[in-house]
Amino acid sequence: MQVTETLSEGLKRGFTVVLPAANLDAKRNDRLASLGKELRLPGFRPGKVPPAIVKQRYGKAVSAEVVEESVNDATRTVLSERGLRPARQPTLTVKTEDPTQPGTDVEFTLEMEVLPSIALPDFSTIALTRLKAEAPAEKVDESLQNIARANRTLEPIPAETLSSRPEGEGAATGDVLKVDFVGKIDGTPFEGGTANDIDVEIGGSGFIPGFAEQLAGARLGEQRTINVTFPDDYGKEDLRGKAATFDITVKQINRQIIPAIDDELAKKLGVENQERLRELVTSRIQQELDSMARTRLKKMLLDALQGMVDFPVPEMMVNDEFGQIWQQLERAKESDTLDDADKGKDDETLKSEYRAIAERRVRLGLLLAEIGQVNAITVTDQEMERAMWSRAMQFPGQEMQMLELFRKYPMLANNVRAPLMEDKVVDYVLELAKITDEVVSADELEKAVETMADNMPA
Template sequence: MQVTETLNEGLKRGYKMILSAKELDDKVMDKLKEAQPDVELKGFRKGKVPLALLKKNFGQRVLGEAMQEAVDGAMSKHFEEKGERPAAEPNVKMANEDWKEGDDVEIEMAYEALPDIPEVDLKSIKLERLVAKADDKAVDEALGNLAESAQDFKDRKKGSKAKDGDQVVMDFVGKVDGEAFEGGSAEDYPLALGSNSFIPGFEEQLVGVKTGEEKAVTVSFPEDYQAEHLAGKEAVFDCTIKAVKAPAPAEINDELAQKFGAEDLEGLKTQIRERLDEEYAGASRAVLKRRLLDELDKKVSFELPPSMVEAEAKQIAHQLWHDENPDVQGHDHPEVEPTDEHNKLAERRVRLGLLLAELGQKAEVEVSDAEMTQAVMTQARQYPGQEREFFEFVQKNPQMRQQLRAPIFEDKVVDYVVELAKVSEKETTKAKLEKEIESLEEM
């Protein structure tokens, strides 16, 4: 196949490829010869059908396949000889759209080449790892939060009115058109006011009730209520208030510890300390990774494929727009134009992405099947009850698999670089570490 360069500007490349009619015909005949031993037609034994007859009967059928194979082969040979890799799928189209059998095939191919990535002396990189340990104050604070989340309710002083957030213990009977309905009654039912666990408007009417009081609560069932015979109907609940209780944090003792799976209070404190240390280590790693990327960004400079930067800038702008407009769930909104700030961030991301990919390839960093399976399982937990469907979706979707693989690969490359860099450790406090994390989120 004859290949002629038509564009070489920066990273942009363009080529015209001509597949002669004879080359294409030879390719068709090769495919027919390959299939000949397995073909049988009326009047001919299997494998004895003449090639001329095969071409007449099946030539058109294999023509497109032969053309595609010829183009694919020419592209592979081109990239191998040039030593180039396309930044994205090349744009390939037939130039002579009025082509007919017997004509040469003219193909136009355009792409952006990946740039040459400069070498980086990874051992010259200096980093500082922040080290924070959970102290007794942090453990006690976390323990207090646990106690608050496991709150109890204690009786209010006699005659006290129920407030939002209180718990009322009551008997109630619900009626529609004066008749009690199934499932509408209960005794000694504990209801936290403000929990929105009852029909809309129910809990608000109990604010202000006292122990011993009887209260008729009138509400309307929602139009889409699951019980069709009640949907949209007005109901009256006759409530007898038996207790009014105020929320109170659970007592910090062995009983609280056992609620959270520990044998005793000391065991729970140990668990909390270990969890906090893990959180601090994760935060420290995030800071270290950002500092490493900053250092790498300073050390390299090379031309970037314009289409990659443009696509990344649009994605950044689109995501930030949704962050600022959380009520808009779909994508049927005006197109979001990237700003100079978006373009600058996109250039950094593309540059670092290409550099990390190059470093990972040279270091032969691989993402194992076990790591991919774990990533899929972690993601699948976000879809309770639909885990199997999610697994099948990932299996059939190469783009989704790449999205799951990319962050694993990046983290492994970061670990590889950190091992080669000169890393010192600096003790810090939880507050200072949190401040570092906040500064990352602002960037």
């Protein structure tokens, strides 16, 4: 075959390839001859079908098959002989008008972007500080108290008890009212604004700001109308920022019976005793803190790596990454959930900023992939199996279906494999870097993570 390079600009490559007719005809004739020995047609003995009939019936299909295989083989040869690693599947265009015609040279073009050559930096020169925080006793106590409150029971407060209160018979902070309500905007009930037998804690959270507060002092059987304004970030877009009234009927006033944090509560939760319950809560909080510390350290590492390399990245990969980012941004605009930092910026500014983020992501992705390949870092079958099970368990009742999807569709499995591979490469680099541990409080760790999230690219 004849290969002519037509483009070599940055990471872009182009070739024109000509497959000689003689080679194609020889393959075509060999394939037809082999087919004739296997054919069984009415009126002919097995393997004795005349070549002319074989060619008449199957010549076009065999010719197309030979051309396709030859073009694919030639493409692999071009890539292999030149040591090219395409960033995406090369674009292949057949120029010959009828490539299946016998006696015809077949000409096609190859266009692609190749992966850049990446020189790995010296990881031992990276110096990072890893923050370490112990689960504070007060956070453990707070979590246990939340668990106890989640297991509360409600008990109606007798009328004589209500009447004996110094502040009167109305509901006080900590009481839980059982109410019916009808929400209205401009005097008209709105969808989702009507409910019955809803528990509302005086001084509690979970309702529209001002809702529970205006029920303080409400009496059993009382009907009361309150005025509220839905917050600007309310879940239902059509209600955001709107003023509304709620007609409320108080059906019951309850006291909360919050269980003691003891062995009985622990056993109710399926734990041996109070001490073991505290150990489990402490472990969970510690895992959260360790995860935060790792997230911070990983971001610092990626930032350091980004500053140590400078190689071109395939434009098509940047375009793909930017396209995904921009779609998310467009959805955020439509739902009015755009980050405050991006509000007020025109599209050109946003595109410029987020294209830079897309380029950063692609460059880091290529760098991590190169580190993994050079150092033979792989994800084992056992690691993949555990990760797929973990992901599948996020869909209760559909675990087996999810596992089947992972095994059936490689793209879904890659979504599980990619973060595993990234973490293994990060761990490898961290082993070579200089890491200094610094003990901080849990609050200091949380603040450090928040600050980094605000200041670092996505």
